[in-house]
Amino acid sequence: MAPRHQLVPSLGLASLLCSTASAAGPFLTQTGTQEWVFGNDLWNVSQGASYATKLYSTILPGEDLVGTAYGHYSDIDGATLVEYTNASIVASGDDWIDIAFESTDVDLHWVIFDDLQGAYHYMVNKATPSLEILRTLWRLNPDLFLNGRTNIKDDILPPFSLYANATEVQDETFELANGTVITKYDWSNFVRYRDYYGVYGPDVVGSWWIHPSTEYFTGSQLSQTLTVHRESSTGDSVQLNVFQDTSHFRVGAYVTPPVGKIWGPWLWYLNNGSKEDVEQRRAQELASWPYSWLNNTAYQTRGAITGTLTLSDGRPAAGASVFLGDTDTSIRPLVQGTNYYYTTQADASGAFSFPDVRTGAYGLYAWSDGGALADVYTNVTLTPVAVTAGETTALGELAWALPAGRTEIFRVGDFDKNASEFANGGLPYKFNVTSLSPANLTFVVGQSDVATDWYYASSALGTWTIQFEIDEAALAGYSANGSTALLSISLAGYSQSQAQNVDVNGVLLGTLDDDVLTSDPGLYRSSRISGEWRFIQYEIDPSDLVAGTNTIGFTITRFTEWRGFMWDSIFLEWQS
Structure with a gap:
C-alpha cells in the first residue's frame, strides 16, 4: 500500500x-x-x-x-x-x-x-x-x-x-x-x-x-x-x-x-x-x-477596524451599510473586484467593526440602508484606511455630512438603494413581474401607501403621477428668499430601452433614457430588489409650483418588454 x-x-x-x-x-x-x-x-x-x-x-x-x-x-x-x-x-x-x-x-x-x-x-x-x-x-x-x-x-x-x-x-x-x-x-x-x-x-x-x-x-x-x-x-x-x-x-x-x-x-x-x-x-x-x-x-496576517458613524444632525447612523473596499473611489463599490472586500451593518448607535481583515489599505464606504436613515441620501467615503497585522485600527467617530438648508416637501419610499418596500417588490426572484405594474397611477402624498400604491418598477406606456400640496405661505416665503426646490430621483435599477419624461405641473424637467443611463439587467433577470443604483436631481424654480395641489409626472414614452425603471426613492425638498 x-x-x-x-x-x-x-x-x-x-x-x-x-x-x-x-x-x-x-x-x-x-x-x-x-x-x-x-x-x-x-x-x-x-x-x-x-x-x-x-x-x-x-x-x-x-x-x-x-x-x-x-x-x-x-x-x-x-x-x-x-x-x-x-x-x-x-x-x-x-x-x-x-x-x-x-x-x-x-x-x-x-x-x-x-x-x-x-x-x-x-x-x-x-x-x-x-x-x-x-x-x-x-x-x-x-x-x-x-x-x-x-x-x-x-x-x-x-x-x-x-x-x-x-x-x-x-x-x-x-x-x-x-x-x-x-x-x-x-x-x-x-x-x-x-x-x-x-x-x-x-x-x-x-x-x-x-x-x-x-x-x-x-x-x-x-x-x-x-x-x-x-x-x-x-x-x-x-x-x-x-x-x-x-x-x-x-x-x-x-x-x-x-x-x-x-x-x-x-x-x-x-x-x-x-x-x-x-x-x-x-x-x-x-x-x-x-x-x-x-x-x-x-x-494568515490580519487586523481589525472599528468606528462609529454619526450624522451631522446628531443622529447615530443606525443600521447603515458599511463596506470596506478599494482605495480607488472612482470604481463603484458594486463592481470593485481586484482586492478583498468586507461588509457589515452599523448597530443602533452607529458603531461598526470588521474583524479578521487582511492587512493592507482600504477605502471605507457607508450609505443608508433605510430604517432610521430612510431620508439620508448622502454617503461617507474615507480612504485610505490602513489595516495592520495584529492591531485594531480605531477610526473613532466619523462625521456623516447632510446637506444644509434642506426642508422636505415629500418623500416616496425609503432611501436604501432597493425597491423592496413597494408593491410587488422584494423577494423571491421572479421573472417579468414588471408586467403587473399599471401603466397609469396617481399617488397622493399623505393618503396613498407605498406598499400598495407605488410599484417597484414602471414599464408600460403611461404616466405615474405624484400629487402633493404646498402651503401658500411656505411657497411665498421660499420664493421671496430665493430658494429653489430640488427633486431627487433614486433608482434601484434601469434596463434599456425604456425612456421616461419627468415633469412638474406639466413643465418638462428632463428625460431618463439610455442616453443618460447605462442599462443593467436586474429587471429582466428576475430581481425585484435592485440592479444598479442611480441618482438624478432636478432643480425646480418656485415659479413652476403653485399654492395648493401640484404634480410630479413620470411618463413612459418608449417601452421594451421586461425592461423599465426600478424605484428606490423620490424626494422633493426646499433648498435655501
Missing part, C-alpha cells in the same frame, strides 16, 4: 472508479496525460484536462454522482475553460493533503481531509486576463440531484421534460405553452447574505457550497449572482460557485485581479441530502475561519 499523503503510482482506472479508493486516506493518482484520480476513503473524483467527469462516494456506493452530466470544471467569463496541465501535492498535514491543479491562468487547490465527505477549494491567480466572471461549478446527475436550495429558494428543479416544447425568450429563460416562464435567474441571490446552497435529492444525496467568509467575493452588499439551476440543453443539475462577478445584475465592468490573489477557501460538502446536517457543518466552518491549515502569510 502506498504511503499516506503521497502521489500514488498509476493503478489503472478500473481499480479506482468505485465508491472508495484503494489508497488509505487522501491521495492523488496520475492515470494518464492530464488525467488524475484523487480523493479519500469516502469519495473520489476522476479529473481530466478541464472536466472532472466521475464522482463516487460512500453515500451511494457504486453510483456515479456525475452520471451523464458534465461534472466539475472552472471557466472565465462563462466561455474560456481552465485547462490543467499538472497536478501535485503541494502541502500536507497529519490528516490532509493540498493538491494544486495548475493552469496558465489559475491554480485550483483541493484540500482533502481523511474523514471529510467533500473538500476545501481555493484558487490562486497567476495570469487571468481582464475579466468579469470567474467560477467553478458542478454539473451533476439529474436523476439524483432533483432539488435546489439557496437561502431564498428551496424547491424541485424544473423537470427537464418542460424544456422540450418551450420557447427560449432570453438566456436560460423559457416560456411554456401555458404562458408560465422558467428561468435560472429565479434562483439568484445576494452573495453576502448566503448561508449554504446546492443541489440535492432529499434523504439520498446532497452537494453543497459553504462559504465561511465573503472576503473574496466582489462588490458590495448589493452584489447578486447565480446559484443553481437546470441546464436546459442537457438536463444537468447545476451547482454554480460564482465568486468573481462584476457583471450579473449590474452595469458590467472588467477587472484585472493581481497575481497571487486567493479566492477562497470554501467548502464543497457532500452528504445524504440533509439540510440540518449542512447547517451544523456551516456553523463548524464559521467557527474555524480563518483556516489554520492554509500556509499563506498574507492570508
Whole structure:
C-alpha cells in the first residue's frame, strides 16, 4: 500500500472508479496525460484536462454522482475553460493533503481531509486576463440531484421534460405553452447574505457550497449572482460557485485581479441530502475561519477596524451599510473586484467593526440602508484606511455630512438603494413581474401607501403621477428668499430601452433614457430588489409650483418588454 499523503503510482482506472479508493486516506493518482484520480476513503473524483467527469462516494456506493452530466470544471467569463496541465501535492498535514491543479491562468487547490465527505477549494491567480466572471461549478446527475436550495429558494428543479416544447425568450429563460416562464435567474441571490446552497435529492444525496467568509467575493452588499439551476440543453443539475462577478445584475465592468490573489477557501460538502446536517457543518466552518491549515502569510496576517458613524444632525447612523473596499473611489463599490472586500451593518448607535481583515489599505464606504436613515441620501467615503497585522485600527467617530438648508416637501419610499418596500417588490426572484405594474397611477402624498400604491418598477406606456400640496405661505416665503426646490430621483435599477419624461405641473424637467443611463439587467433577470443604483436631481424654480395641489409626472414614452425603471426613492425638498 502506498504511503499516506503521497502521489500514488498509476493503478489503472478500473481499480479506482468505485465508491472508495484503494489508497488509505487522501491521495492523488496520475492515470494518464492530464488525467488524475484523487480523493479519500469516502469519495473520489476522476479529473481530466478541464472536466472532472466521475464522482463516487460512500453515500451511494457504486453510483456515479456525475452520471451523464458534465461534472466539475472552472471557466472565465462563462466561455474560456481552465485547462490543467499538472497536478501535485503541494502541502500536507497529519490528516490532509493540498493538491494544486495548475493552469496558465489559475491554480485550483483541493484540500482533502481523511474523514471529510467533500473538500476545501481555493484558487490562486497567476495570469487571468481582464475579466468579469470567474467560477467553478458542478454539473451533476439529474436523476439524483432533483432539488435546489439557496437561502431564498428551496424547491424541485424544473423537470427537464418542460424544456422540450418551450420557447427560449432570453438566456436560460423559457416560456411554456401555458404562458408560465422558467428561468435560472429565479434562483439568484445576494452573495453576502448566503448561508449554504446546492443541489440535492432529499434523504439520498446532497452537494453543497459553504462559504465561511465573503472576503473574496466582489462588490458590495448589493452584489447578486447565480446559484443553481437546470441546464436546459442537457438536463444537468447545476451547482454554480460564482465568486468573481462584476457583471450579473449590474452595469458590467472588467477587472484585472493581481497575481497571487486567493479566492477562497470554501467548502464543497457532500452528504445524504440533509439540510440540518449542512447547517451544523456551516456553523463548524464559521467557527474555524480563518483556516489554520492554509500556509499563506498574507492570508494568515490580519487586523481589525472599528468606528462609529454619526450624522451631522446628531443622529447615530443606525443600521447603515458599511463596506470596506478599494482605495480607488472612482470604481463603484458594486463592481470593485481586484482586492478583498468586507461588509457589515452599523448597530443602533452607529458603531461598526470588521474583524479578521487582511492587512493592507482600504477605502471605507457607508450609505443608508433605510430604517432610521430612510431620508439620508448622502454617503461617507474615507480612504485610505490602513489595516495592520495584529492591531485594531480605531477610526473613532466619523462625521456623516447632510446637506444644509434642506426642508422636505415629500418623500416616496425609503432611501436604501432597493425597491423592496413597494408593491410587488422584494423577494423571491421572479421573472417579468414588471408586467403587473399599471401603466397609469396617481399617488397622493399623505393618503396613498407605498406598499400598495407605488410599484417597484414602471414599464408600460403611461404616466405615474405624484400629487402633493404646498402651503401658500411656505411657497411665498421660499420664493421671496430665493430658494429653489430640488427633486431627487433614486433608482434601484434601469434596463434599456425604456425612456421616461419627468415633469412638474406639466413643465418638462428632463428625460431618463439610455442616453443618460447605462442599462443593467436586474429587471429582466428576475430581481425585484435592485440592479444598479442611480441618482438624478432636478432643480425646480418656485415659479413652476403653485399654492395648493401640484404634480410630479413620470411618463413612459418608449417601452421594451421586461425592461423599465426600478424605484428606490423620490424626494422633493426646499433648498435655501
